[in-house]
Amino acid sequence: MYSPYLRTILVLCIAGLYGSCTTAEKTKPTEGTALQHDAAYQDYLYQYSVIDALLSGVYDGNLSVGALREKGTLGVGGFNRLDGELYMDKGEVYKIRYDGSVHKVSDTAKIPIAFVKHFQADTTFTLVQKEMGYEKFKVRLQSFLNENEMYAIRISGTFPKVLARAPAPAGKPYPPLAEHLKEHQYGFGLEHTRGTGVGFYLPAFMGKVNIPGFHFHYLSEEKRSGGHVLDFVADSLYVEIDRASGFVVRSPDDEDFRRADLQKDRKAEVEEIE
Template sequence: MSSVFSHYVKNLLLVIIVTGLLTNCKSSQNPQKYIGTSLADQDFMYQYSIIDALMAGVFDGDLTIASLKTKGDFGVGTFNKVDGELMINNGKVYKVSHDGSVKEAHDMDSTSAAFVKFFKADTVITIAGENLSYEKVQEHLVSILNPNGIYALRITGKFSEMTTRAASPAKPPYKTLSEHLKTNQAVFELKNTQGICNGFLLPPYLARTNVPGFHLHYVADDLKSGGHIFKFKTNSIRVEIDLAKGFIIENNTNPEFKAVNLKPDRGEELKKIE
C-alpha cells in the first residue's frame, strides 16, 4: 500500500507542477497584453528611445510616424537624422524644418526619438500678466504641481515674442547632438504669433531617459512657423495639464542603439542645448 500511495503522490505532484507552469505562462502573458491594449486607457506617457541615446548620436530609428500615432495623439520628438522638430497635436504630426517651414509629416517618415501621450486634461488654468515670460510661466507651474509628477502640457495663446529652433539633418558618421547643433540649427525670432506649445514637465528621476524639467515645441495656428521653444513673452495663456500615471519606454530598435556607449552622463550637454 505504501508504494502505491507514494506513486499516487508523485503523480499528483507532477500534475500540480505542470498546472502551475501553465498558469505562470498565462499570467506572464497578461502584462504584455495589458501594455499593448490601450495606452489611452492606461494614461501612460510612451517614449521611443531615450534622450541619452539621441545625445550620443543615435539619430536613426525604425518607428514610423504611422506607428507613433498609435502610441499617442500629443507629444514632441524629432525625425531620423534629427531632421527638424516633431510636434503632435490632436493626432496630427507636424514637422518644423530648419528652413522654417511647417508641414504635416508623412506616415512613412520615421523617428529616432519621440515622447507622446493620449492627451486628456485633468486641469485647465489661465496665467496672465504683462510681458509674461516663459521663465515666469515655468516658475508658476513648478510652484503648483507636484515635483514627482509626469505632466503633459498644452499651452495656447498669443505671443509677442517667441524664440524657437529647428535642427538641420545630420550626415553619417554622426556626431553627438550637442556637436551637431553647434553648426546645424536655425534659430527663429518670431513676433506677434499665435499658436500651440505642446510638451512635458518631467521630474528629475527621469534624467538620462528623458528631458527633466520643461520640454515644449511650438506650431503657429497658421502653420507658418514653429520649433523647439527657448523662450517667449505673452500677456495671457491657457494651460491644459494632463497628469500621467506612469511611463513606458521602448528602446530604439535601430542597430546604432546596440552599439552606442550610454555610460557617460550627458546631463550638462543637455542643459546647454535645451
C-alpha cells in the same frame, strides 16, 4: 555537508527556480491581448528611445509616425537624420525644419526619438501677467505641479515673441548632438503669432531617459512657423495639464542603439542643448 546525490538535486532545483539553459521562441500576442495591453497604458507617457541615445548620436530609428500616432495624441520628438522638430497635437504630426518651413507628416516617416501621450486634461486655467517671459511662466506653472510627477501640457494664446529653433539634417558619421547643434541649429524670432505649445514636465529622476523639467515645441495657428521653444513672451496663456500615471519606454531595435554609449553622464550636454 550534503552527499553528491543531494548536491545534484539542489543544483537542479536552483536551476529550475532561476531559469533554464534553453531559450524559447517568443509568441506574438493575440490581437485581443495587444488591445488590452495598450488600454492599460492609456494614461502613461509613451516614449521611443531615450534622450541619452540621441545625445550620443543615434539619429535614425525604425518607428513610423503612423505607429507613434497609435500611442498618443500630443507630443514632441524629432525625425531621422535630425531633419526637423516633431510637433504632435490632437493626433496630427508636423515637421518644423531648419529653414522655418512647416510640413504635415505622412504616417510612413521614421523617427529616432519621440515622447507622446493620449492627452486628456485634468486641470485647466488661465495665467495672466503682462509680458510674461518663458522663465517666469515655468516658475508660475511649477507651483501647480508636483516635482516628482509627470505631466503632459498644452499652452495656447497670443505670443508677441517666440524664440524657437530647429536642427538641420546631420550627415554620417553622426556626431554627438551637442556638437551637431553648435553649427547646425537655426533660430527663429517669431513675432505676433497666435498658436499652441505642447510638451511635458518631467521629474529629475528621469534624467537618463528623458529631459527633466519643461520641454515644449510650438506651432503657430496658421501652421506656418514654430520649433523647439527657447523663450517667449505672452500676456495671457490658457494652460491644460494632464498628469501621467507612469511611463513606458520602447528601445529601438537596431545596432546603432545597441552600440551607443549610454553609460556616460550627459547632464551637462542636456543643459547645453536646452
